[in-house]
Amino acid sequence: MAVRVASSMVLATMAIIGALLAASVPYVGGEDCNFSSSCEDMDYDSGYLTATCKNWKGYRLQTKLYLNNAVKNNDGNLECPRWGGGFLSTCTDISVDGATLTATCTNDDGDSVQSSVNLDNCIKNDNASLYWCGIFSATSDII
Ligand SMILES: *[C@@H]1O[C@H](CO)[C@@H](O)[C@H](O)[C@H]1NC(C)=O
Ligand SMILES: *[C@@H]1O[C@H](CO)[C@@H](O)[C@H](O)[C@H]1NC(C)=O
Numbered sequence: 001m002a003v004r005v006a007s008s009m010v011l012a013t014m015a016i017i018g019a020l021l022a023a024s025v026p027y028v029g030g031e032d033c034n035f036s037s038s039c040e041d042m043d044y045d046s047g048y049l050t051a052t053c054k055n056w057k058g059y060r061l062q063t064k065l066y067l068n069n070a071v072k073n074n075d076g077n078l079e080c081p082r083w084g085g086g087f088l089s090t091c092t093d094i095s096v097d098g099a100t101l102t103a104t105c106t107n108d109d110g111d112s113v114q115s116s117v118n119l120d121n122c123i124k125n126d127n128a129s130l131y132w133c134g135i136f137s138a139t140s141d142i143i
Contacts, residue, residue, distance in 0.1 A: 076107030
């Protein structure tokens with residue numbers, strides 16, 4: 001019993017520290033973020049970026065990443081990565097061409113404007129899995 005309580009307190013403490021770190025750690029982009037240099041067949045499918053990416057041995061595997069987690073509509077401009085993402089609720093006509101995500105998004109005046117963002121600045125391929133650049137934002141699903 002005591003051990004269970006203690007370990008759940010440790011977990012809760014770790015969760016709090018994790019949340020604090022996540023909130024304070026800035027976006028770390030850069031050299032690892034150019035997923036398109038080792039991926040091909042990029043496409044958009046129901047909220048996901050899909051791609052065929054090379055693993056450590058050079059084999060190509062299909063993978064996908066849920067874009068809504070880190071792509072944000074900021075007054076009609078697509079940005080990434082951003083905590084809280086959520087662009088899907090205010091953007092339509094979404095497409096992916098290579099590393100470029102394009103969508104028509106509602107700006108603060110309520111107008112629909114087309115915007116693009118270069119996903120190479122915010123997504124990396126690590127061993128045929130796609131991740132958001134930045135320490136605490138890893139999410140990936142192998143199809
Ligand atoms: C881009 O990706 C390649 C292959 O994964 C890597 O070797 C290179 O360092 C990266 N370059 C930049 C500028 O990110
Ligand atoms: C890459 O992933 C495979 C499993 O798909 C694993 O066996 C291998 O150890 C990984 N290699 C590296 C360098 O992470």
